[in-house]
Amino acid sequence: MYRIDDLIPFLVNELFDFRCSLCSFLCAFVQGNALKAMSTTTNVSRFEQVTMAPADPILGVSEAFKRDESEKKLNLGVGAYRTEDLQPMVLEVVKKAERKMLESGENKEYLPIEGLAAFNKATAELLLGADNAAIKENRVATIQGLSGTGSLRLGAAFIQRYFPGTTVYISNPTWGNHMNIFNDAGVPWKHYRYFDPKTVGLDFEGMMADIENAPDGSIMLLHGCAHNPTGVDPTPEQWEKIADLIEKKNHMAFFDVAYQGFASGSLDQDASSVRRFVERGMEVLVAQSYSKNLGLYAERIGAINAVVSSADAAARVRSQLKRIARPMYSNPPCHGARIVANVVGDAKMFDEWRAEMQEMAGRIKTVRQRLFDELSSKDKSGKDWSFVLKQIGMFSFTGLNKAQSDNMTNKWHIYMTKDGRISLAGLNLAKCEYLADAIIDSYYNVQ
C-alpha cells in the first residue's frame, strides 16, 4: 500500500496547494487505493491509520500522578492552587456568588456570541482600570472566551484572518500550549530569546535583539506577569524599553494575562505592563483567564480584548471576533461569567476576593522562602538558589533537564513537567524538605 509518509519531503509543501495537478493525481491515486482496500475489507476501520497521540506534557502529568500509588507522591505539575493541606480550593467568595445565583433563579438562556455583557465590562475594567480612557472612549473590544486558551485561540484566529503571513514571536521558553494554539490557528510563529539558564533570569539583550530583528509589524506574545514557566518577569525599566522598541518597530503586543492578582497579590500591580502599553496609545491584544486568580479553572472563563485606536475600529473588531466564535462553539458558557460578574460587581465580594487572592499569593511566597532555605542549607556546594525567591508567580523553573526531571518522578514520585518547571501552588511547608532533597539529588547525581 502506498504510504504518504514516504513522500513527506516532496509532498508536505504541496499538500495544501490543490492546484498542483501532480499532487491531486497522487492524492487521488492514494485515496483510490485506500478506499478500494477499505471497501473490499469492510471490517477495516477508516481510522485504522490513526496513531496514538502522546499525552499532553502538562495535563498528562496529573494523569500519571493519579496512577502513582506511593504515599510520598507530590503533584507539582499543573498550575492549580492547593491549600496548605494540599487540597483543591474553591474560594469562599465563589461559593457565595454561586449560592446567590441559585437563589436569584437565573435562567440558562444562550448568552450573546460575545458573552455576558456584565462580565465583559467587568473584565475590561479589571484589566485596564475602571477609569481607563480607552474604555471610556469605547476603544476596547472584549469578547468572553473559554479561559486563557480559548481567548488566545480567538486572538490567533483573528490574526490568521486579518494579519495573514504575519509571524507571532513567542518567548523561549513559554507555556507549551501556545505553540499548539498558533499551529492549529494556522499562524506562523518564531521564538524570541527570553530565559538565560546561566543567570536563571531574563536574557534581556537577547530578547531586545530578537524583537529588533523581527520584521516591522510582527506580533509579540508577552506574558503580562508571572511568566510561565520561568517565573522571570522584566523589571518596570525593562518593560519601558520593551514598549519603546515594540513601538519603534510598529509591532503589535499580544499579552497573555493568566495571573493578574496572583503574581504580586495586587490586581493593579500585576496589570501594570499592559496598562503601560495602553497608556502610550499602543494597540494591543490581551487574553485573560480567571482560572487561577478566582480558582475557576474548570468553568473556563476568560476574555480576549483588543484595545484599538478608535471606537469604530473596536466595533468592527468585535463583530469579527464574534464571527470567529460562532462556528467554534456558538456562544460561551454562562456559569463562570456570572460568577465573575457577581464577585466584581459587589463591592464587599470584590474586597473579599482581593483578600483571598492575597492569601493565595502569600502562601506561595512563604513556600518559596522555605524551599529556598532548605535548598541553601542542604546544598553545601555554594550554588545560588536565590532564583527560587526571585521568580514570580505559581511556578519555579528549577533548571533541571529532562533526565533530571524524570529522576524526580521515577525515584522521588514528584510529578512535574519535563522542562524542569514545578508548580509551587502544589507545594506545602511540610513537603519542602523532601522536595529540596529530591532537587539536590536530581541536580547533582543525574546528567
Next chain:
Amino acid sequence: MAGTFMSAQVRRIATLAAHFRVPSVAATGERRLQAFATMANTSVFENVQQAPEDPILGVTVAYNKDPSPSKLNLGVGAYRTEEGKPLVLDVVKRAEQQLVAEKSRNKEYQAITGNQQFNKLSARLILGPDSPAIAKNCVATVQALSGTGALRIGAEFLAAHYAKPQIFLPMPTWGNHNKIFPLGGVSQKPYRYYDPKTRGLDYEGMLEDLKAAPDGAVILLHACAHNPTGVDPTEEQWEGIRKVIRSKNQLPFFDCAYQGFASGSLDKDAYAVRSFVADGGECLISQSFAKNMGLYGERVGALNIVCRSAPVASRVDSQLKLVIRPMYSSPPVHGAAIAAAILEDGNLFKNWTVELKGMADRIISMRHQLYDALQERGTPGDWDHVLKQIGMFTFTGLNKSQVEFMTREYHIYMTSDGRISMAGLSSRTVPHLADAMHAAVVGAKSKV
C-alpha cells in the same frame, strides 16, 4: 488532503508548511504599508470590516432593539413557556442545587475530554443501554461545547485524519453548518433534501445525490427533527439511505440536537442513529443538551465517534485531545455535571422524560393552534406542513420579502428562510402570528 496515512507529526509539519506559502506580495505589501502608518492616526485594524450579525442569533439582537409591545421572537430555537418565559427544567434546578450544596465538589480542571461519567451516559443515551458498540468499547466520546462545539471538533478531527475530508450537507440545513465545516478544514457540498413543492423529503433526489457523491465522502444527517425544515425520513426511507451510504462506504456524521424533542420519546428519536450503528459501520454523532435539557447557555454536548474496534477508538480518543487542547484546553464543568446527575439518577431521569414530553406536547399543540387559526382566516395555501413537520420549527414556506413584511408590520422576528420556532409561541400570541402570515401571503398574492 490525503490524511488517512498522516501521522499526527506529519499533520503538524503539514500545518507549518502551509505557513511557507507566500501570500500575494502586492496585497500584503499594500496592507502592511497601510497598517503601519503612524500609530497616532491609523489603526492596524483599519481594514477590518464590520461583520453582519449572525443570521440566526442576530434575530434576537434585532428583536431586543424593537420597542413594540406586540413583538414576538420566533428566531432562535429556545423553548418558551405558555407565558412566554424561558424555562429552567425542574430536574435541572434540583440537580444544580445538589451540586452547589455538595461539599466535596471543586472546580479543578476536568480532563481534556471532559466529565467521563457524562461521556458514558451521553453515549448510552443516544446509542441505547444495550449497544454492542459501547459494550465492545468501540465508541470514543468527548464532552463538547454543545452541538456546535461537537461538530467543530469532529470537523477538525476529520480534516487531520480522514482521507476524504469533504462533507455533504442537506439542502437546506442549519446555517451554522456551512461555517463550521470549512473553518474546521472540511470542504462542503450540498445534497438534495427538501422539496418545496411537496414541502416534504425529496427522497429520490437525496439518494441520487448520495450515489453521485464520492465513495468515502462524509454525509451530514440530522438524526431527527431536521432543522430548519422539520422534515424527517420515515423508517423505511432511513433504511434506503443507510443502504446507499454503506454501499458507497460513506461516513455518516449525525447531528443530534433534538433527541426527545421530535416525538417526545428519547428512544424513538434515536432510531436512525441506532439503525446505522447496528450494522457495525462507523459514524460520528454530535449531541446537544441545549434544547432537551434546556441547558442552552451552559453549552453541554458530546461528540461520539463509533469505530470498528476498541484499539481504534482509543487512538481516536487520544487524537481528539490534540484538537481540543489548542482550542480551549478542557470543557466547562457546570452544565455537564448537571446533565450527568440527571442521566444517572433514576428519579431525575424519569422526571426529565416527563418534562421533556411536556415541552414536545406544548409545541405540538401550538402547531394545531396555528393551523386552526390559519384555516379560520382562510389563509390561501395548503398549511398541512404546519402539522406534519417535526420538532421545534416550522418551515413555513414564506419567502424573504414576506418575512421582512412580517417583521416590519407585525414585529415578528424569524429567520429570513421562513423558519419559525414554535417553541416561542403561546395561545396568546398565535392569533397575532396568524394575522401576520395571512397578511403576508395575501399581500404577496396581490402583488402581481
